[in-house]
Amino acid sequence: MATRILDLPAEEYMLPGNRACAGCGLGIGLRHILKAFDGKCIMAVPASCLTVLGGMYPSSSVLVPWMNVVFPSTAAAASGLVAGLKATGREDIPVLAMAGDGGTADIGIQALSGAAERNTNFIYICYDNEAYMNTGTQRSGMTPLGVRTTTTPVQGKQQPPKDMPRILEAHGVPYIAMTCPSFPTDLYDKVKKAIGIRGTRYLHMATPCPAGWQYNPKDTVEMGRLAVETGSVVLFEIEHGAFRLTSRSKKLAEQGELMPVREYMERQGRYKNLDEATIAAVQQWIDRRWEDYVRRDAESAQS
Ligand SMILES: Cc1ncc(C[n+]2csc(CCOP(=O)(O)OP(=O)(O)O)c2C)c(N)n1
Ligand code: SF4
Ligand SMILES: [Mg+2]
Numbered sequence: 001m002a003t004r005i006l007d008l009p010a011e012e013y014m015l016p017g018n019r020a021c022a023g024c025g026l027g028i029g030l031r032h033i034l035k036a037f038d039g040k041c042i043m044a045v046p047a048s049c050l051t052v053l054g055g056m057y058p059s060s061s062v063l064v065p066w067m068n069v070v071f072p073s074t075a076a077a078a079s080g081l082v083a084g085l086k087a088t089g090r091e092d093i094p095v096l097a098m099a100g101d102g103g104t105a106d107i108g109i110q111a112l113s114g115a116a117e118r119n120t121n122f123i124y125i126c127y128d129n130e131a132y133m134n135t136g137t138q139r140s141g142m143t144p145l146g147v148r149t150t151t152t153p154v155q156g157k158q159q160p161p162k163d164m165p166r167i168l169e170a171h172g173v174p175y176i177a178m179t180c181p182s183f184p185t186d187l188y189d190k191v192k193k194a195i196g197i198r199g200t201r202y203l204h205m206a207t208p209c210p211a212g213w214q215y216n217p218k219d220t221v222e223m224g225r226l227a228v229e230t231g232s233v234v235l236f237e238i239e240h241g242a243f244r245l246t247s248r249s250k251k252l253a254e255q256g257e258l259m260p261v262r263e264y265m266e267r268q269g270r271y272k273n274l275d276e277a278t279i280a281a282v283q284q285w286i287d288r289r290w291e292d293y294v295r296r297d298a299e300s301a302q303s
Contacts, residue, residue: 002247003185003192008032013039018061020053023217025208025224026127027053029181030062033096033125036191039063041096041123042085044078046108047071048100049134049209050127074099075111078122094195095122101142102132105162116171119199123191126164126202129209137212144232145285146278147270149212156271156278160285168202169238175201177237177246182208182224186235186247193237206233214269226267231258231290236297243296253294261286 013034020027026049034041043066045051051068055061069077078097085093099108104126112124131149132138139149139157142164146156165176175197177190187205194201208223210216215223227233228248235249245253252258261283265271 003189005185008185008188009035009038011035011039013037013063015061015063018053019055020049021209021211021217023210023220024049024053025181025220026050026129028184028220029127029179029187029205029207030098032181032184032188033098033191034062034064036188037064037094037096037195041094042081043067044069044074044081044095044097046074046099046103047134048103049129050098050100052134071103072107073111074103074108075115075120075122075124078124079111079115079118079120082121091121097122097124099124099126100133100140101126101128101130102138102140104128105141105164109167113167113171116168116173116200116202119173121198121200123194123201123203125191125205127205127207128164129207129212130161131209131212133209133212144282146265146274146282148272149270156274165202165204165236165238168200171200172241173200173202174198174240175237177203178206178233178235179203180206180224180228180233180235182221183228183235183247190237190246193239197239212270214272215267219267223264223267226259226264228252229259230261230264231286232261232264234290234293236293242303243293243300245293245297249293250297253297258286258290 014031074097078095081095131143137149138151142161143157145160148156179187208220235247236245
């Protein structure tokens with residue numbers, strides 16, 4: 001049964017105060033991820049906003065052991081941790097590799113692909129704030145169509161984002177999930193489920209970022225909800241090959257209608273002054289992907 005918000009554990013593994021920007025979606029996500037682990041995991045983290053959030057040695061804002069690793073090596077470093085724990089008879093300690101979209105879909109993809117091909121026994125979470133935020137908002141392979149960054153043309157990014165869950169699906173890993181911190185119980189339940197499965201488990205966390213998306217920091221939770229209402233983000237899981245829409249996305253599929261993406265884009269400075277053709281192209285891209293997800297959900301329910 002799905003966890004309700006009042007059933008979430010009261011124990012905190014993130015200390016009050018950290019170095020992330022006000023309203024950062026990453027902090028909300030990490031807080032619930034660590035609750036799902038009951039604070040028992042070892043993390044591997046590359047250069048990113050997450051390193052900043054974690055703090056600078058000798059201080060830390062999290063209560064779990066954490067290894068800062070070089071940018072492309074998250075999955076390789078986490079594989080080493082898994083091997084070390086196995087060699088010392090402590091395989092019961094879960095390893096959590098956690099990296100940004102740039103660190104996952106671009107620079108870290110070869111290490112992740114190698115580990116996934118070997119079905120290495122770790123959980124990998126890509127928190128996707130849709131650009132290289134720590135270095136001032138450069139375009140990544142996960143930046144959506146139409147988004148303006150410091151390294152995109154004035155018309156915004158001309159390509160849609162990489163489909164990372166599908167890339168991991170092609171590796172045949174046992175568990176994949178799409179999550180968002182604005183839906184904390186859905187995120188918590190997916191991490192809990194992933195902990196109970198062996199092999200490479202991949203979670204993708206759509207992570208609103210007030211600094212890079214250019215909206216008021218108080219609106220972070222609403223921005224994640226709007227992303228799901230418009231189908232910009234779709235909540236699902238793929239467990240041993242079976243696709244399932246979850247949480248609000250499941251309800252939206254039953255209702256049969258998404259909100260127009262324009263209402264999400266209008267709330268963010270990174271989409272400011274976009275031409276009508278680009279807005280229409282974004283809507284078309286969302287509609288096509290949504291149809292595909294709804295079809296897969298219905299097919300899985302029948303089988
Ligand atoms: C090899 C290497 N290249 C570049 C950098 C500079 N760098 C540090 S963090 C970062 C951005 C990371 O982007 P992402 O993985 O999306 O995480 P975010 O900052 O958005 O949280 C970059 C380019 C680096 N540390 N190492
Ligand atoms: S730039 Fe964005 S992701 Fe990074 S700490 Fe600030 S709000 Fe969070
Ligand atoms: Mg990023």
